[in-house]
Each structure stands twice: as C-alpha cells, then as structure tokens.
Amino acid sequence: MAEQDNGRAKRGQRRGARGPTVADVARLAQVSPMTVSRVVNSDPKVHETTRAKVEKAIAELGYVPNLAARSLAGGRQCRIGLLHSNPSAAYLSEFLVGSTEQANAMGAQLLVEHFEEEASRDELAAKLLLHRVDAVLLPPPLSDDVLLLECINRAGMVMAQVATGAPSPLAHAVTIDDEAAAFGLTARLIALGHKRIGFIGGAPNQTASALRRNGYRRALESAGIDADRRLETTGDFTFRSGMDCALALLALDERPSAIFASNDDMAAATIAAAHRMGLDVPRQLSVCGFDDTASATNVWPELTTARQPVADMAREAVRLLVDSVFDAKARTPRHVRVDFSLVLRQSDTGVAVSA
Amino acid sequence: MAEQDNGRAKRGQRRGARGPTVADVARLAQVSPMTVSRVVNSDPKVHETTRAKVEKAIAELGYVPNLAARSLAGGRQCRIGLLHSNPSAAYLSEFLVGSTEQANAMGAQLLVEHFEEEASRDELAAKLLLHRVDAVLLPPPLSDDVLLLECINRAGMVMAQVATGAPSPLAHAVTIDDEAAAFGLTARLIALGHKRIGFIGGAPNQTASALRRNGYRRALESAGIDADRRLETTGDFTFRSGMDCALALLALDERPSAIFASNDDMAAATIAAAHRMGLDVPRQLSVCGFDDTASATNVWPELTTARQPVADMAREAVRLLVDSVFDAKARTPRHVRVDFSLVLRQSDTGVAVSA
DNA sequence: TTTTACCTTGGTAGCGCTATCAACAGCAAT
DNA sequence: ATTGCTGTTGATAGCGCTACCAAGGTAAAA
Structure with a gap:
C-alpha cells in the first residue's frame, strides 16, 4: 500500500522507480537523449568533449542501458538455440559457461534445448522456428549430425558447429586440430x-x-x-x-x-x-x-x-552467430581454429617401458 | 536499395518484416490488440469464444510474443545473477541446464558470474548492482557463505540458496534432506x-x-x-x-x-x-x-x-526468485525441500563382510 | 564573400507490448 | 423503469531506446 518513493521522482504514472534512463543522463549531461545513445553505442561521430560529459553523467547516475528497450527499438533481436544431446556433463558445463557469458555480453538470448537421439529433426527445426530462434549452436556430437545441419539450414537459420571433424559449408565451425x-x-x-x-x-x-x-x-x-x-x-x-x-x-x-x-x-x-x-x-x-x-x-x-579450450570455443561460436544474425555480410560460413595444449600429468610418466 | 517486400505489407517505415505482432493477430481475429494480449497471458477474464478465435488466429499466423517488448511494456524485468565458484563441473552443468531452462521459460535473464574465493564480497555486490541484477542464485558452496548472503541482502537483492544445510532467514532455500x-x-x-x-x-x-x-x-x-x-x-x-x-x-x-x-x-x-x-x-x-x-x-x-535432483532444484530456485522479483508478496523467504532418492549400483553390493 | 562540404547534434516517430481506466453489455435487485 | 452490479472488451498512453532525417555549426573550397 505505502507508495514508497525511494528518493527518486516517479517518472510515468506506471509503477515506481526503475533505473535511470537515457533521458536522465541526457538531462544531467545537458545533451539530447540521442547523443547519450550514441555514446553508449560508441558511435565514432561524437565529439570528445561531449563524450566525456556524457560518460561522467553515466558514471554518476550508474546508468545501465535497458536491453529490452534496446532490442525493441533497434529491431535487432538474436536468439540462439543451443542444442545438446548427452555430451559429457563436464563438457557441457564448460560449454554452457562460455556460451551464456558471451550471449549475455552480446545481448543475445540463449535457449538451451535438449535433443533426444530419437527425436525427429524436422520437428526440432519446427520447434526452433516456433521459438523464433535465429541461430543454432551445435556442440558435439550434434555438430556432426549432417541431417540435422541440412534440416536447420533449410529452415533458414545460421549455425555453428563446435569441435566437429568435418566443417560443413553450411555452417560456421570452431575446432581444434x-x-x-x-x-x-x-x-x-x-x-x-x-x-x-x-x-x-x-x-x-x-x-x-x-x-x-x-x-x-x-x-x-x-x-x-x-x-x-x-x-x-x-x-x-x-x-x-x-x-x-x-x-x-x-x-x-x-x-x-x-x-x-x-x-x-x-x-x-x-x-x-x-x-x-x-x-x-x-x-x-x-x-x-x-x-x-x-x-x-x-x-x-x-x-x-x-x-x-571448450569455454573459449563456445564463446567464439556465439560471437560468430550473433555477428551473422545482426550483419548479413558476416553470414558466409567461417571456420575458426583455436589452439589446443597438451597437459602432462602422471598417467603416462612411468619408467619408460620397452615392449 | 531494392526495397524487397517479402509478401507482407511493411509496417513501419523501419526495416522490413519481422514476425507477426499482436496487431496482426487482432486484425485477423477481429478483436483488439489488448484482448490478444490477454489471451496470450491467459488472463481468466476472456470469454471462451473470444479465446478460441484468438488462439486460432495465433496458430494461423504462427505468432510468438516479443519478449523484449513485453518486458519493456510490462515494466517487469528480471535479471538473475548466478554466482558459482568452482563447484564440480558435473554439478554445475546440471545446475546450469535447469536454471537456464527455467529462466528462459519465465522470461528472466540469467547472468552467469564466476566468483573467486579471494574476491571481495562487497565488490561483487557492487558489480551485481551495476549489472542491474535483481536476484541472486547461489549453488553450493556459495549458498553457505554467510558473509556473502549478508552482503547481497544489504544491497537489496533477493537470493536463493540451493543445497545449503543452513537456510538463512534472508533468502529462499531449496534443499534436500x-x-x-x-x-x-x-x-x-x-x-x-x-x-x-x-x-x-x-x-x-x-x-x-x-x-x-x-x-x-x-x-x-x-x-x-x-x-x-x-x-x-x-x-x-x-x-x-x-x-x-x-x-x-x-x-x-x-x-x-x-x-x-x-x-x-x-x-x-x-x-x-x-x-x-x-x-x-x-x-x-x-x-x-x-x-x-x-x-x-x-x-x-x-x-x-x-x-x-540438481536441475529440478535449480529450476525451483529460479522460480522462487522470479516470483519474488515480480511480486513483492512472494518475497518472504521460503524453504522448499525436494525429494532425494538412493541409487543402488555396484560399489557396495559385495558379499557382506563382517568386521 | 559565397558555396560546398563536412562534422556534430537534436527532433520526431515509432519498435511490440501491456497497465490503466473507461465503456458497454447482460442480468439481478430495488 | 431505475439502480447496481459482474463480466468482458476496447482506447489510450506510454515503457526506454534507436533509426531516420533535418538542422546548426565550422572549415575548406570556389
């Protein structure tokens, strides 16, 4: 009941105080909201002085852009479907950490979907389409499912195969050697x-x-x-x-x-x-x-x-996908190869044995 | 240059065709956009007949709500920070699957953040605040970090402890016995x-x-x-x-x-x-x-x-958090206990041995 | 000096959805 | 017939941000 006004004047007549908005920052920095938007999106054509003023105001208010509004206004919206099917838990874990991190950083939405071996690939594609998925992220072993790749490709979604041995011409790929x-x-x-x-x-x-x-x-x-x-x-x-x-x-x-x-x-x-x-x-x-x-x-x-580097590979794959979704020019399949390393522990370092 | 009109009348003067909107559905079903919104959100006060009409139109157009617009308009926005610190990869994996699934289903955003043992809890809280996190999800061992709990509580965020032995009065808790x-x-x-x-x-x-x-x-x-x-x-x-x-x-x-x-x-x-x-x-x-x-x-x-049931526990915790964020009444800490089960395999079933 | 060209900034108009309130039934009670 | 309801629907006004275009300034070219 008690309409608590926590220190900040209510803006609309809607429910109380959310975070500061571009308008707040603009007022403080004495520029237009548009300029604030430019600064936030690091548009190169903003004068040094103005940028500094705005950045100061942003810091002062603790302004953080509202992702929802941004993607609504920008028309851009990127949903990535992460399909997994019974990979080792340890692998999936690292993969998830990397991909969620990158997806959040790039303002993409990650939908994690379990794909049953027996499930129909066409139904899956339909389901992804229903969820308005723009891109599909495929960790192994799904990254090798050629039928699935074709199916998703037919549905018009971008894909990234991670750790496949056979990069498809239909998809991005991130692999090690x-x-x-x-x-x-x-x-x-x-x-x-x-x-x-x-x-x-x-x-x-x-x-x-x-x-x-x-x-x-x-x-x-x-x-x-x-x-x-x-x-x-x-x-x-x-x-x-x-x-x-x-x-x-x-x-x-x-x-x-x-x-x-x-x-x-x-x-x-x-x-x-x-x-x-x-x-x-x-x-x-x-x-x-x-x-x-x-x-x-x-x-x-x-x-x-x-x-x-599973997490890094996932990150890279997400990056490729998001870029592809936002920029048609980046849609031509790319193949990124990342470095592996040999980790030497104790399971092999015995006394050398001759046959 | 070629303004390709892919079969659908352009709506705004902005870039071309995205998915169908409430307005499209409303037109087809011959109702107001508001009614469509009600149907989508399963508002009880919509007549059976109307609901059917709208649902038919939705199916026909393949309409899917735009989450960005929804959270913008609804004013609601829920970001959940998932803090993890070196739990077993297998545990984290299952936890992530459960929590991302539930978060997506409930339209919440999940931020996965690694918390270093040595890191300052205050800095962490500040960082969470900066990212506009509304709620914090704490899998073990962080669910037992009393200092951290207090710190986050002070910053005004809701919390859920998963698999803690000592549910705090400051947080929701999901545990097994x-x-x-x-x-x-x-x-x-x-x-x-x-x-x-x-x-x-x-x-x-x-x-x-x-x-x-x-x-x-x-x-x-x-x-x-x-x-x-x-x-x-x-x-x-x-x-x-x-x-x-x-x-x-x-x-x-x-x-x-x-x-x-x-x-x-x-x-x-x-x-x-x-x-x-x-x-x-x-x-x-x-x-x-x-x-x-x-x-x-x-x-x-x-x-x-x-x-x-790690994934289920994560799901339940996310549910508690999202409810708390959207509904102040649900903010009083709740303690949910879920069932465990004993899994009998071969590591103990030898010939019974007496001391 | 005028013209052309930038470079920087601001104004306007939505993106798709929902909160809010007003309106209109239909029906019971007065 | 009037009043008061409950149940259902619609109109309006934004949420916070950015695309788009236009406007002002300044510097270079004519």
Whole structure:
C-alpha cells in the first residue's frame, strides 16, 4: 500500500522507480537523449568533449542501458538455440559457461534445448522456428549430425558447429586440430619408449574420432613403428565402452604398454581396467586421454591429456552467430581454429617401458 | 536499395518484416490488440469464444510474443545473477541446464558470474548492482557463505540458496534432506553386514557436510554400533582429499570394511585408493558416495549414491526468485525441500563382510 | 564573400507490448 | 423503469531506446 518513493521522482504514472534512463543522463549531461545513445553505442561521430560529459553523467547516475528497450527499438533481436544431446556433463558445463557469458555480453538470448537421439529433426527445426530462434549452436556430437545441419539450414537459420571433424559449408565451425593433438600425445608416448601402443577410438559417427585415429596412426608411422590393427579398438566415448576396449586390449597376447584413449572418460576407464587386472598405472601401463575434462583429474593417477579450450570455443561460436544474425555480410560460413595444449600429468610418466 | 517486400505489407517505415505482432493477430481475429494480449497471458477474464478465435488466429499466423517488448511494456524485468565458484563441473552443468531452462521459460535473464574465493564480497555486490541484477542464485558452496548472503541482502537483492544445510532467514532455500539421505546410505551399509564403516566428510565450511555426518552417526547409533571417531575423516569434496582420507582410513589397524564418502568425487577417489592398495571393490571394501553426479558412473564399479535432483532444484530456485522479483508478496523467504532418492549400483553390493 | 562540404547534434516517430481506466453489455435487485 | 452490479472488451498512453532525417555549426573550397 505505502507508495514508497525511494528518493527518486516517479517518472510515468506506471509503477515506481526503475533505473535511470537515457533521458536522465541526457538531462544531467545537458545533451539530447540521442547523443547519450550514441555514446553508449560508441558511435565514432561524437565529439570528445561531449563524450566525456556524457560518460561522467553515466558514471554518476550508474546508468545501465535497458536491453529490452534496446532490442525493441533497434529491431535487432538474436536468439540462439543451443542444442545438446548427452555430451559429457563436464563438457557441457564448460560449454554452457562460455556460451551464456558471451550471449549475455552480446545481448543475445540463449535457449538451451535438449535433443533426444530419437527425436525427429524436422520437428526440432519446427520447434526452433516456433521459438523464433535465429541461430543454432551445435556442440558435439550434434555438430556432426549432417541431417540435422541440412534440416536447420533449410529452415533458414545460421549455425555453428563446435569441435566437429568435418566443417560443413553450411555452417560456421570452431575446432581444434584434433589430428595434431592426437599426434602429439602419441608421439609423447613413443618418446617415453613405448612401442606397442593401444588405441581406443571414439564414436564412429563423430568425425573427430577419425581425426584422432589418424593422428595416432601418423605418429606411429613417422616413428617407424609398424601398425598392428589388433591394437586399435573402437568405443563410443563412454566410460563403459572404454572399460570394454581396455579389457580387450589388456587381454591381448602381446599386451600394449601404453594406451591412448580418445577421451578422458575412456582413459579413466582404462585406468580402472588396469587396476582391475592388477596392473599399476603408469608403472606397468601408460595411459593418456583427450579433452582435459573434469574426469582427467578425478582419477588416480591424473591423466595426461589434450586440452580443448571448450569455454573459449563456445564463446567464439556465439560471437560468430550473433555477428551473422545482426550483419548479413558476416553470414558466409567461417571456420575458426583455436589452439589446443597438451597437459602432462602422471598417467603416462612411468619408467619408460620397452615392449 | 531494392526495397524487397517479402509478401507482407511493411509496417513501419523501419526495416522490413519481422514476425507477426499482436496487431496482426487482432486484425485477423477481429478483436483488439489488448484482448490478444490477454489471451496470450491467459488472463481468466476472456470469454471462451473470444479465446478460441484468438488462439486460432495465433496458430494461423504462427505468432510468438516479443519478449523484449513485453518486458519493456510490462515494466517487469528480471535479471538473475548466478554466482558459482568452482563447484564440480558435473554439478554445475546440471545446475546450469535447469536454471537456464527455467529462466528462459519465465522470461528472466540469467547472468552467469564466476566468483573467486579471494574476491571481495562487497565488490561483487557492487558489480551485481551495476549489472542491474535483481536476484541472486547461489549453488553450493556459495549458498553457505554467510558473509556473502549478508552482503547481497544489504544491497537489496533477493537470493536463493540451493543445497545449503543452513537456510538463512534472508533468502529462499531449496534443499534436500541431507541428513536423511546420509542416514539411508549408512543404514544400507549396515544392512549389508558392515560394522566398521569409515566416513569421509565434506568441506567443514559447507553446512551440508555436517548434516551428512549427522546422518552417518545417527544410523550407526540407531543400529547400536559404537562410534569410533578414528573412522571419521574430513575432506573438502575434492578427489584429492578423498584419496588422502581413504588412504588414511585403509591404513588403520582395524580397517573399515565400508566407507561412506560425502560426495561422489571422494567416493571415486576411495575406489582408486582401494585399487591402489590392492583391495577389490566391493568384495573387500564397500563404498558409497553422494550426489549422483557423472563421477558416479565414471568409475568401476559404479557408485551407490544418493541422488539430488540438481536441475529440478535449480529450476525451483529460479522460480522462487522470479516470483519474488515480480511480486513483492512472494518475497518472504521460503524453504522448499525436494525429494532425494538412493541409487543402488555396484560399489557396495559385495558379499557382506563382517568386521 | 559565397558555396560546398563536412562534422556534430537534436527532433520526431515509432519498435511490440501491456497497465490503466473507461465503456458497454447482460442480468439481478430495488 | 431505475439502480447496481459482474463480466468482458476496447482506447489510450506510454515503457526506454534507436533509426531516420533535418538542422546548426565550422572549415575548406570556389
């Protein structure tokens, strides 16, 4: 009931005091609202003096632009649909942090949508359209779903694939050089003295899996080690599949002395499998993973792995999308490659073992 | 230059065709824009017949409300700051999914902000204020930071603590019954025949830690088992601390036959420690965790644990916050308790072992 | 000096929606 | 017939911001 007037004169006849507006700033700085708008949007054609005055007024009032009004007036409005489907929680977490941050910073709205494997791609596209989604952000494994890409493209939305092995001409892409990273890790195992190195591949439907396998093979090759196809197994990025593959590898007559798993979960499983068989890691078996997710440090010994800057990749992808939505010229698909790094921990640094 | 008119009469003189508006729907349904607005917002006082007409028109045009305009006109605007500080990635991920979903559904804006341990709470509050944050969402461990709560409260923002053991009178709280869950898990271990059950506590500065410890103690007590304080250790929810505690417990003269860890990461570490000492889990050592995060299934054997519905809790918290922001009457702190469940997997189901 | 060209600023008119209040039924009670 | 309702609808006026165009000033060119 009590109409409390917290120190500020009520503006309209609507409900009480919200934050200061361009008009307030304009009054204080003795310029027009329009000029304030220009300063806020860093329009180059504002005189230095005026800009300073306005900035002072802004600081004084603690003015913050109202996003709603801005996007309404500006006509611009960017909704990004983030589609995810059962990626590792650790990956998704980092991805979400990066993408929400960037989306907020750029005034875009992020809609997080879970995509069931079995769901119809057409229905999904229809749903996105219904939600007025302008752009779609695709973390793996969805970034490799060609049907989905085509479907979304047909619906006229911009897309960004993150961490795909096969950038589509229909979409932006942000990737690391998976092959180089896998090459690097394998080369390191070789440098440690290993000659029989087992490989656990990722899900065949993710293109990155093939790239990592190539990196592994190329490293062996360039070290002059004959490839033994029995040492190559294929999992699906889950812990359980990693366990199965590792057990199979460790049951071979000529057991590998090192195993390169295509992601951290499978590497963690490999360590578990080794322990289960009474092998010490890294003394009797060196292991390395890929991705540097939380799993990498939640095992003992901690995993040597390749780190993708997931949050940065998400940020970059959002940036590409927002730019595309606001500026038709930026709509031609771009492919951004970001740097990875090798994180050396304890899972592989045992005494070098010769086969 | 070519003013392309894509099939729809241009509305303003501004840039071309955006989606249909209330006016379009109103015209088609032969009612006033206001009535359309009422239907969209499910205002009860609209006649059945009218509602049907409008809904038909909406469907026909594929109308979707413009959020920006709505929040501008409604004067309502809700920004929720989600503060997180190094929680487990798995937890954060689920939390983010739940909270972004709910925030979008309720037309609120979510700002994700990382809070460094060392950062000044006052500066943080100032920053939140600067970003015009109306409400703050606090997942653990921040939900237990009393200083932070006071600070934010002083700044006049609404808060919600998630998974705290000590709901503050200053904030909403969404919790599970940690004590009951810990009781349940411990009771299960006892039922399996264990008499010496080790305990790995969580970080002392998180109130949930104490509750879990109480549940553990109470279960022992009600089973008539004498508490042996040497069996109680204290970690800090990290894998590494779990490893240390587990190694200590397993080095005791009278080794425990089961260990209850206060979260999954520490339970995973316990399994790793057991393997490291050549003990089989669950045959020689039963283990159970808490939270049912991704870690629970990324170890072998998989963890028996207590599941918190993290995403649901986040959703509920967001709901409480948004309601509070839009409706002053809903601002009195509420404490919502949601159900947990015990997830029985393989880490504890060995042959029952007697001490 | 006048003209042309900027460079900077201001005025006006909405963006799409909803709060508010006024208006008009239709019906019961006076 | 008049009054008073409840239930439903419409008209009006902005929310805070920016696109657009026009207007003033100053400097360079004629």
